[in-house]
Amino acid sequence: MEDRINADKAPEPVGLYPHARKVGNLLFLSGVGPRKRGSKEIPGVTLDEEGNITSYNIEEQCHSVFQNVRHILEASGSRWENLVDVTVFLTNMKNDFPVYNKIYAEYFKENQPCRTTVEVNALPTPIAIEMKCIATI
Structure with a gap:
């Protein structure tokens, strides 16, 4: 059985990796950003002519990442309630964590997976948040 999954509704990976891999009854997701499938559009992000971020809305990006x-x-045959571990990368912890934390609480009222949130200097595309997850199937 093929253990690599690429979701038709999720944005295309920006490198040579699948959206997820199944190992036993576990599902490991690659880092997921807020881009929209089939385009370079990033919800809540304004870029200049050179592709640099001029402004962004972390709330819009959070909702898009979660979707x-x-x-x-x-x-992959799993569901939101099956998430057991979440790692979130933010490019600006000081400014974005309070908004992200509030939105996170809305999405995880019932299921509360383990969580780690770290600040990174940059992400591979001009985004402010990326999420890596482990779920059961």
């Missing part, structure tokens, strides 16, 4: 994670989970 993309949901697409991958569902395409």
Whole structure:
């Protein structure tokens, strides 16, 4: 059985990796950002002519990331409630963590997976948040 999953509704990976891999009854998701499938559009991000971020809305990006994670989970035979571990990368912890934390609490009222949130200097595309997850199937 093929253990690599690429979800039809999630944005295309920006490198040579699948959206997720199944190992036993566990599902490991690659880092998921807020991009929209089939385009370079990033919700809540304004870029200049050279592709540099001029402004962004972390709230819009959070909602989009969570939706993309949901697409991958569902395409993999899992679901949101099966998430057991979440690692979130933010490019600006000081400014974005309070908003992200509030939105996170809305999405995880019932299921509360283990969570780690770290600040990184940059992400591979001009985004402010990326999420890596482990779920059961």
